[in-house]
Amino acid sequence: xxxxxxxxxxxxxxxxxxxxxxxxxxxxxxxxxxxxxxxxxxxxxxxxxxxxxxxxxxxxxxxxxxxxxxxxxxx
Numbered sequence: 325x326x327x328x329x330x331x332x333x334x335x336x337x338x339x340x341x342x343x344x345x346x347x348x349x350x351x352x353x354x355x356x357x358x359x360x361x362x363x364x365x366x367x368x369x370x371x372x373x374x375x376x377x378x379x380x381x382x383x384x385x386x387x388x389x390x391x392x393x394x395x396x397x398x399x
Contacts, residue, residue, distance in 0.1 A: 332393040339389055357390070 333346055347356045359382050364374045 328397055332397075336389050336393065357386070 337344060344357050344359050347358075349355060361378050364371045364378060366372060366375050
């Protein structure tokens with residue numbers, strides 16, 4: 325990961341309410357970002373609504389904070 329992107333990872337994590345987990349996949353020339361909430365899951369149908377809300381909020385935060393960082397890096 326470039327120094328620019330590494331710096332942006334720290335900035336991104338500072339702005340987030342929850343800490344994202346970053347995994348480098350050097351052999352794939354890729355990285356993976358995810359967030360865990362061990363309190364909810366899809367195993368229990370009773371938690372599906374909470375799991376979907378958690379997923380949607382996470383995607384919205386990535387869209388608001390991470391996408392602009394990546395776009396700036398490549399432009």
